[in-house]
Amino acid sequence: MDNKIKISETVIQRLTYADRPCTGRLYGISEENNVVILGLQQNVPNDKTQGISNVFPTPIQYCATFAVDIINTHSKVDGKLHVFCNQDTKKLMVFDKKSKESSFVIVSDGDIFSKYWILQLKGSIPLICEASKTTIQEMFQDLRSHVSSESTAFKITDLCTYVLHSNVICGAEEGNITIKQLFESLSEDQKEPNRKKKEKVTSATVLLVEFLQKMSVGGTEASANHAPLCILDKRIKKIINTYCQIDTLAMISSDAHLSNVYRTLQEALLRYLSQYEEKLLACFKENTSLKIDPYHFYPSECGHFLTLLYPAAKSDEDLVTERLSLHQQCMLNENVPMFRRANKFINNKNKRNGPLINPHIGVKVIDNGGNTYSVRGNYEYYHYCQNGMDDSGWGCAYRSLQTLASWFKLQGYVDREVPTFHEIQKCLVDIKDKPSSFIGSKQWIGSTEVNFVLDTLLGITCKILYVSSGEEMSQKGPELVDHFKNQGSPIMIGGGVLAHTILGVDYNPETGNIYFLILDPHYTGSEDLHTIQSKGWCGWKPVSFWKKDSYYNMCLPQVPRGI
């Protein structure tokens, strides 16, 4: 049988966009004769930082080499696939292990989301030992052998299942079903019947897994075959007193059986411990706090998760070299931050307090034949009547401003919370734009004020676009496309009447037809995504959405360059 080679869209995009010759490694999941290539690592000369093989979810591993050049002269590595991308023609060629050219299939994010599910393994392990490099290394060695032993167990909370070394304990009747079947059988009872699940898969399915340690033994096992002893050692010593916060990811085929999960999770844990040990030893050497926090990132340009460990003692500023190296290795845009702490992956399916994240994901698409450009990264949906405040009728521009501010916060551009109404009003008084009676009033604000506040509180400048009537919005296509392509921030629009947030634009340059992705701050209901999308509080709107007899001002926040 032939090898089946699949390559993710995002890998191909990055290879074909390369502006100079380069070589590197490709990472993917190999199963029998199939390989799915999901990630890449460019060879960066003189890069002293660590490689990135540890940051992928298990079982993604080094499985191929690549070269981008004008002619394919690169020798391949034995036993690995090789991908060549012609820099001029952008044509891709794949060579199998025997250097024979072979066919391949391109897979989209959606395909990967439905084929692989993410297991997020969480837990903690105490790290307490004598404070020396060797004892710390010994402790990790012990930990690894402990994790590799039979005493490791996992609980997949969403599946009501315990996965042990030798068996699976599951609430379902028959154990011999796939993860997907089990998940669906368990979630059926809770799902409201009128919502069908035949939606397009737009994000990864993440199942939470707890790391457990078996404390009991079988009656006959020989280990520690004696009643408890107490060993007192009263030597004074220096110790490290910390714990390893486990938070790592594994990918598992949704049609895999539960019995296949154990090894993958165990492997994920071992990988994570190695990554952690390295960071911990570095902190220990530098004599800083030993607290290390894990972060998961899902940059859309990557098409896969990356798990990074950041020492708590280091600020985002301190980590800029590390991030730059990562951008270079992954061949990502070096003008846009993707690995600041604020960029971390947020699973919108988890119930969280506060505003919804990215409510536009999954809205009904329109068929305009044009190119769609929309906001890049996460933002929060602010609208009327949130946090127990009745601002219905006057607060829409404040809310739109808050949505904009949340975007800057979640991209890691600013390190401050989203300003409150009070802060916004106080700011406008402070800069003498408003009299002091403005604080606490119910006076509305417009795009000029939004511009002032963004500049004063967040240090963000805006470009202002003016249209004299709603109809004129149809001519703003190219400018808006340019904004979303190069800036990617949400736009506040206000004017004679209501304020809104523009999240995207679909512009067909041939017909001139244009649609706007609108987020409406006038929604007064609860944080219910279904209502918001189906009732059009977030959705695509034609030009007629804008009032013909009203003027409009748009605030286009300009984004700082850099990572």
Added chain:
Amino acid sequence: MVRNILASDNVLSFFICAPKDGSGVVGLIIGQCGADRDYVFYLARSPAKRDKRSSFDDIEEDLVLDHAKQISRMLPGGMNILGIVVSHPEDVTSPLHPKVKSLLSNLCKTLDYNRFYGNAKKEMIILSFIPKPQKYICKEYNISNGTLQLADFKFTSKKLKWYRIDCALLIDELYYLDKEENKSSLEEHIKAILEQIQKKLNNVEFIIDNQYKNKDECIESYFKKKISKRGSKKDDADDDRPLTALALFKQDFPSSPSMHQVKESSGSLKMTGKIISRIWVQSKTTVAEISEFLKQDIMCSLASRCEMHVDSLTEEEISEGINCIHEPPRRVLISLPDIEPMFSDYLFPGEGPLGAKTSLEELFGVKFEGKLISEDLEGEADMSKFYDSKVVIKLESTSSGKFMYSAIGLAVIILLVALLIHTYL
């Protein structure tokens, strides 16, 4: 609601040998509290100085309380001392005899004293037996508000059905002493490590019989499944099968600012070994309750043996700030005749179960006919493993078996120095 108590009628043997004089007999009621009923499986007669006593007022409270303390150490998790039983020519419950009142409140205090022993209820039972004319009166006394109300105490000719759950737990706990704990006693160190273990146990989930069950399902459900599957085929004997509990531990840390750094420690205490836990429950006991009982059993057993160990050490041994291995007594399970739930006894290194026979007979007020049935499952440690190169002292509780390696080492050095001095001077 009236408290409901059920006992199998083999506990009646307690009353057979009750003395006929006016002094009366006091015993402890041992059993398990269920959701709507309590189950009593043993009445243990408390020791009394027989000779000089003549009236009920002369009952030595201390003897009863000490008896209760000893018995409570020996009970499996989920079993408690529910109250006292009195056999006396007069009804001591109406009005409640002041002696009984004080006994019950002090009993409650004694049982509550060590929090590892679990939860003494604030409502204690008093069962009063009047030999002539063979009358039982049972009341419930509320210690906190002093109210007394009738309780329903029934005897059944059927044996109570107990379900047994087994768990063998590995303890491997390391406790680092804070800088300030340098001056603390061994007892305090042990208390600290026990607290650490208890915190850990709070994060343990027990999986019984390798089956996934919700917390509110009861033990009966473990035996029902197979009936429906194969039609009429049912294995009756299956009901008696003891179930094994698997303990899974989820580590959890509250982040504290003192963490994540290098700090000074004045030493460490490690507790390592295997503990055998075995509990007995009634059919309606839920998975959540079983899990609580197991935790209670484990903590109680650990705390009891450590307490016994510390009690057995001399002043000097406790205060010595030296490196040593302590070997607390091990748990041995013993059966009383015709009683299903077993009691625990603790044997010091070198002791065998037979040695304990007489003291057990006294504690439980029984005579063992023939051999004592016991299970010694934890085992003694092979101490040679712990001595390889480290200079440590083993502190055993029997004074005969004391190895003072470092002391011997020191003696040898002194001897050598003396010899050298002697030779060269």
